[in-house]
Amino acid sequence: MLKRTIAGLIMTAILFLFLYLTSFSEHIFNALIMVVVILATYEMFDATRRADSKVEGKKGYRISRLSLIFALVMLYPMAYHFGYVGLLFTAVISIVVAFISFIFDAKKSFNDFAVNVVVLFYPLIFAGLLLVLHTLYGIIPVVLAVGISTISDAFACWIGAGFGKKKMFPKISPKKTVAGFVGGIFGGGVGAVFVYCVFELAGFPTNTKLIYGSLVNNNVGLTLLIYAVIGFAIAMMSEIGDLAASRIKREVGIKDYGKILGSHGGIMDRIDSIMFTSVCVAIIMLIIDNIFRLV
Secondary structure (H helix, E strand, O other): OHHHHHHHHHHHHHHHHHHHHOOOOHHHHHHHHHHHHHHHHHHHHHHHHOOEEOOOOEEOOOOOHHHHHHHHHHHHHHHHHHHHHHHHHHHHHHHHHHHHHHHHOOOOOHHHHHHHHHHHHHHHHHHHHHHHHHHHHOHHHHHHHHHHHHHHHHHHHHHHHHHOOOEOOOOOOOOOEHHHHHHHHHHHHHHHHHHHHHHHHOOOOOOOOOOHHHHOOOOHHHHHHHHHHHHHHHHHHHHHHHHHHHHHHHHHOOOOOOOOOHHHOOHHHHHHHHHHHHHHHHHHHHHHHHHHOOO
16 A cells, blocks of 8 residues: 555656646647557557457457557547547547458457447547647646546545445455445545645646636635535546446456556556546536536
8 A cells, every 4th residue: 555655646746747847838748648548548459459258258359450540640639629529530530440440350250349449439539538628628627537536546445445344346346345435535525625726726837728716706615616516526437437447357357457557557557537537527628618608
């Protein structure tokens, strides 16, 4: 636990360094996102390639490398210049490429194609939402998706380890407890308040296009309410994302997606929940955008 906490603090410090550098150019943080997406996509590709297919009794799934490469090449320019539409276009064309590969490769089954689509979205397209959020609204929505997920996970781990007895979904995630789940939701609220204090009250220098307080005339009470609601919603999605990651790892027969982060596993082991929280924040921002006409 101590090693994981120290490693987590080091990664947090590196994250804040990039957040600061983003005050000079938003492309710096976008580049960090792309590096993470590339590594995470490779880990998912490698995990499914080595997986035991329970359905067909064969070793691994055959995924179109071309579809992944196309999506990775197109992701940044399409998401940056065309937002949600560009991201959707990238997803659709990449799926078409994967489908064509399935049609003309007799060795591929429909399950191979289905897994190919899953890998395109999880993590590639889901993580691509962070690029869109950062480009349209600045760093705060991105920090909410990333930070609340991390803090919620930490609270779930600490409280679950100290008070967790009743298991929630033992067949999916044996370590997940009711106490840990409640702790994670509470951690989401704490994380949201932390983001508010650092980026709105303290004014940490970074790319902040959107300030939630400005939507309610900087009313502290209403601003905290906005952050709390967003925090609890993100924490819920973070828990679901954690369960999804456990389900996938059980399906492909692995403990960790990789070893690049030492005791923390691979990149996907750190951002699995963020895949779902990015979707949650994107939906929230679309709702807020339609109410306040931000873009």
